[in-house]
Amino acid sequence: MKITGTNITLLAVPLRRPIRTSFHNFSHAYTVFVQMHTDTGLTGMGWCFAFEERKAAALALLAEDLAALYVGRDPRAVGDNHAVAWKDMNFLGHAGASMIALSGIDTACWELAALAADVPLYRHLGGAATRVQTYASSALWLDRSIDALTAEALDLMADGHRAMKVRVGQADFMADVERVRHVREAVGPDITLMVDANQAWPESVAIRAGREFEALDVFWLEEPVFYTDIEGCARIAAALDMRVATGETSYGSAAMKQHLDARAADVLMPDLQRMGGITDYLNTCALCAAYEQPVSSHLFTEASAHVLAAQPHALMLEHMEWWEELFTDPLVVEEGAVVMPEGPGLGLTLAPDALRKFAV
Numbered sequence: 049m050k051i052t053g054t055n056i057t058l059l060a061v062p063l064r065r066p067i068r069t070s071f072h073n074f075s076h077a078y079t080v081f082v083q084m085h086t087d088t089g090l091t092g093m094g095w096c097f098a099f100e101e102r103k104a105a106a107l108a109l110l111a112e113d114l115a116a117l118y119v120g121r122d123p124r125a126v127g128d129n130h131a132v133a134w135k136d137m138n139f140l141g142h143a144g145a146s147m148i149a150l151s152g153i154d155t156a157c158w159e160l161a162a163l164a165a166d167v168p169l170y171r172h173l174g175g176a177a178t179r180v181q182t183y184a185s186s187a188l189w190l191d192r193s194i195d196a197l198t199a200e201a202l203d204l205m206a207d208g209h210r211a212m213k214v215r216v217g218q219a220d221f222m223a224d225v226e227r228v229r230h231v232r233e234a235v236g237p238d239i240t241l242m243v244d245a246n247q248a249w250p251e252s253v254a255i256r257a258g259r260e261f262e263a264l265d266v267f268w269l270e271e272p273v274f275y276t277d278i279e280g281c282a283r284i285a286a287a288l289d290m291r292v293a294t295g296e297t298s299y300g301s302a303a304m305k306q307h308l309d310a311r312a313a314d315v316l317m318p319d320l321q322r323m324g325g326i327t328d329y330l331n332t333c334a335l336c337a338a339y340e341q342p343v344s345s346h347l348f349t350e351a352s353a354h355v356l357a358a359q360p361h362a363l364m365l366e367h368m369e370w371w372e373e374l375f376t377d378p379l380v381v382e383e384g385a386v387v388m389p390e391g392p393g394l395g396l397t398l399a400p401d402a403l404r405k406f407a408v
């Protein structure tokens with residue numbers, strides 16, 4: 049079995065609920081969609097993205113460059129193929145755009161390996177969990193009025209969610225606390241609530257805000273401080289009884305090890321594209337297990353679900369609806385869990401008109 053070539057298509061995928069955090073204000077996910085073809089007729093999918101078209105176009109060029117290295121190789125040799133790409137990336141570096149570009153290629157290669165074995169990817173990875181606990185994350189943005197915020201929280205419950213994340217990170221952190229208090233009152237005590245500050249706060253504010261969130265039974269405080277401030281994050285995690293989650297903005301398992309060594313947080317949430325795909329995400333999962341820490345995910349629900357379904361120490365899959373429209377069979381959420389698809393590979397069917405409909 050050999051890889052014969054790769055199609056890379058740049059898409060502008062509109063966000064049903066445009067993203068608005070302490071950091072972001074965007075309406076589209078400019079997506080680099082990868083289809084990796086083989087001489088057996090199987091095609092594997094992967095994707096990466098940026099929030100702006102020109103940045104995504106740059107990612108597409110880098111992905112095409114890496115994809116050429118895979119031609120003629122056996123997709124089932126995922127680790128060997130990854131090693132070839134890893135070596136090639138040395139000059140641009142194992143972070144930033146080159147790492148993001150690799151993720152679409154590496155994910156497509158993993159899907160091909162699972163397709164060749166005719167099993168769902170999570171089973172190919174050794175997983176047995178047919179459901180993965182998840183939390184709704186593509187809503188409850190910072191621009192919502194209190195009424196809109198609580199109405200949206202109830203909508204998410206009606207969609208089957210039992211956990212959800214509220215964006216915080218305002219300079220007036222007590223205004224954030226009030227927003228979360230209203231959501232807590234609306235959803236009741238049995239719903240799991242997280243908060244995400246998107247790196248907005250100084251350490252002292254994060255600790256004060258965290259104490260308020262603890263009183264509202266918040267499950268975790270995410271990215272309280274700038275992502276490179278690993279020691280500061282560790283001090284926050286030590287000061288608070290509640291969980292602190294971080295890691296989505298850092299690249300590769302080497303950075304995750306730095307977080308683990310520093311005990312920077314209680315939960316790491318690797319981002320599939322900043323891991324450069326599934327290969328190094330799995331390395332991070334193994335590190336988390338060795339350090340007795342749970343592992344979560346960031347964005348990329350469809351592929352991350354397979355990774356987490358194969359990790360006994362997984363804690364909460366981030367559920368984003370952003371790419372649902374690309375597929376005829378998007379993931380199903382029931383009683384707060386993603387139901388793992390049982391089709392081979394990622395278990396997703398690309399909608400016949402998706403690439404044309406969203407092409408840039």
Ligand SMILES: [Mg+2]
Binds near residue numbers: 244246270271296
């Ligand atoms: Mg976040």
